[in-house]
Amino acid sequence: MKTLLIFHLYFVLMTPASTVDCICPKTECPRHGNCNQCVPYHRDEKGDLPFCLRPLAIKN
Secondary structure (H helix, E strand, O other): OHHHHHHHHHHHHHOOHHHOOOOOOOOOOOOOOOHHHHHHHHHHHHOOOOHHHHHHHHHO
């Protein structure tokens, strides 16, 4: 399952934000829909995972 999380994270970071449908409920967030900004923000600034990656982490 850890491999799936890493693959999903890679996919999210390597995909242009305009082609990803953001499922995060925080639509007012300035990073909403921009995975290249959202994932590093959550990882580095907050020390957690963005909303879209949390279900994959829970399965581990």
